[in-house]
Amino acid sequence: MKQKKENTTEKLKIGLYGISGCAGCLLTVIYEDCFTEINELVDIKAFPLIKEDNYKGPLDYCFIEGTVCFDEDIITLKKLRKRSKYIVALGACSHVGGVPSMKNFLNKDKVMRFVYPKYNHLKSTNPTPINKHIKVDYYLPQCPPSKKEILEFVQAITSNRPFRLTEDPVCFECRKKGNPCLLNQGQLCLGPITRGGCDALCPTNDTICYGCRGPCPDANIHAFKELLKEKGYTQKELVAKMQTFAGLQFKEFEEEKSTWLEK
Ligand code: SF4
Ligand code: SF4
Ligand code: SF4
Structure with missing residues (x-):
């Protein structure tokens, strides 16, 4: 009988992070059926949304949810870029700016006053997708992204298959x-x-x-x-x-x- 080769050290090191976002994309990853399979295929080294103790070393793939809305987001992105071989923009906010990017087309001060009427000291920014600040290697679009597509992506990277989004409408x-x-x-x-x-x-x-x-x-x-x-x-x-x-x-x-x- 053939023995199944087990060598967890060969698994790809993955990190899942969020900047300004609603956590919906990261929650999609932890739906049981999706998470169980991903967890078998890769080594989830860092996932601050659900893990208290997170690895801080180099990563193979880093998935990032959210829009750049504050200066702190840019600092976080640059640190993650340095640590990761590949960056994956997870979800519409990260990929295209998502709902927060609507603010680019509105009166920013009015929006600020409407959302934070008492916080006059907050600086209004132009929400942007992450590729405006760091190089992005892959995109998993949609709000929130589909479990099926996240799984297909992880299956592709763990079996050295190319991953491509459909170009059809x-x-x-x-x-x-x-x-x-x-x-x-x-x-x-x-x-x-x-x-x-x-x-x-x-x-x-x-x-x-x-x-x-x-x-x-x-x-x-x-x-x-x-x-x-x-x-x-x-x-x-x-x-x-x-x-x-x-x-x-x-x-x-x-x-x-x-x-x-x-x-
Ligand atoms: S893409 Fe949708 S689910 Fe993901 S962080 Fe943005 S609003 Fe939330
Ligand atoms: S149909 Fe698809 S692309 Fe269009 S809004 Fe719905 S999930 Fe997004
Ligand atoms: S076929 Fe019609 S309903 Fe369907 S996505 Fe196209 S425009 Fe929308």
Whole structure:
């Protein structure tokens, strides 16, 4: 009978950290079915959300949740970058700025006064995704990221297989599932310009896609805007939807590929 080769020292050293975020991405990792398998495949050396005693040495892969909202976040990121061979942006906040990045498009002082009416000394910052501050090697998008995709990633890195996000839009998976199209029913769904891989989670549950996985690489925003105009939507409505999770990335994408949003 063949003996199963056991050598825990060969396992990849992993750290899971958060900067400014809601901990939802990190909680996804510790859902029992996900965590058990990950824990078998890799050596979770540091996970401050659930571990009191955390290793401080070099890591192979460091997963980071959250948006850069404070100077302290940048200091943390730079320290983690130095310690890690690979950085993995975990979730929409880390990948594209997420909901906090909406503040970039609002009156910052008004937002501050609304959220922290008594804390006048707090400095308002522009929330940004982590790749604006450090080099990022991999992205696991979505708010929160899918357990399935996190597992697929860990399985890929532990078996030396490449890991790639799908480049197809959400519509691709949505059509395959046979969902009725919400866009055709008068709801401004961002599925046509958003990167798939979530199994069309929201439209399958009768909710529009808000673009939490960011734009798909070959999104035809020009064609999409024409379609929306034909359907009677305004630019304001489209911009508001795009700014929900990935406004900064949609804006950069737009500036490179189309000028419609500036008109
Ligand atoms: S991506 Fe979503 S779940 Fe993750 S930290 Fe941001 S808001 Fe929370
Ligand atoms: S509901 Fe949204 S994601 Fe689904 S096909 Fe229509 S536009 Fe695409
Ligand atoms: S359907 Fe859109 S908003 Fe919903 S999980 Fe997928 S990418 Fe995110």
